[in-house]
Amino acid sequence: MKRFVLLTLPLLSACGPSYNLRVPDAMEKKLPYEARIELLEAENNLALAIDKVDEADNEIGRARDHIRRARSRQEAAEDEVDRATDEVSREVAKLAIAEAEARVAYLRARQRLTVGLRDVERLALRCAFAEFELARLTVARKAKVEGSERLDPKKFEAQVSECKAEVKEERAALAGDEKSEKAAREAWEAKKTALAKKTFDARASPYVENL
Secondary structure, three states: OHHHHHHHHHHHHOOOOOOOOOOOHHHHHOOOHHHHHOOHHHHHHHHHHHHHHHHHHHHHHHHHHHHHHHHHHHHHHHHHHHHOOOHHHHHHHHHHHHHHHHHHHHHHHHHHHHHHHHHHHHHHHHHHHHHHHHHHHHHHHHOOOOOHHHOOHHHHHHHHHHHHHHHHHHHHOOHHHHHHHHHHHHHHHHHHHHHHHHOOOOOOOOOOOOO
């Protein structure tokens, strides 16, 4: 479990001082092997929460790359308007610009949502850590480890409950960003469809790129 604690502490410290009730490591060291087995579920949940934060961070990086590519496509489409030699080519170039603009708008909306989701996952990680600490205390008291009787289980339980309530509240607060992301995607899909139809409705049209 030391590996997960070491990985988690920097993330937890970045999220503020709340939900930081801990069971002394020395107390866990006194647990018999059979008692340590009971911590596996909480340990796995903590590892999963760490993975979710990592994936959220990676998704933000991918979103930045998508936005850069979309802006490059927009600039290329704008150049095509000036180079167009006939009305059809000019119309296609204008549709490509509209599609690129809508793509950038959608990707920015998605990035805002992704950042919000990443923050929720960071908070959820704190909850997983709090649950792990509660599990450690529960097992320590069950094994009658010296000193565990001085720690109040209700405080650890309250820490978990309050953290989960905050996660629920933060997720609900993202409803506006989710709505904006959906609307921006639909607007982009419409522009993409219009461009595809103008370029022979090919799903593999060179003018249309899927994410």
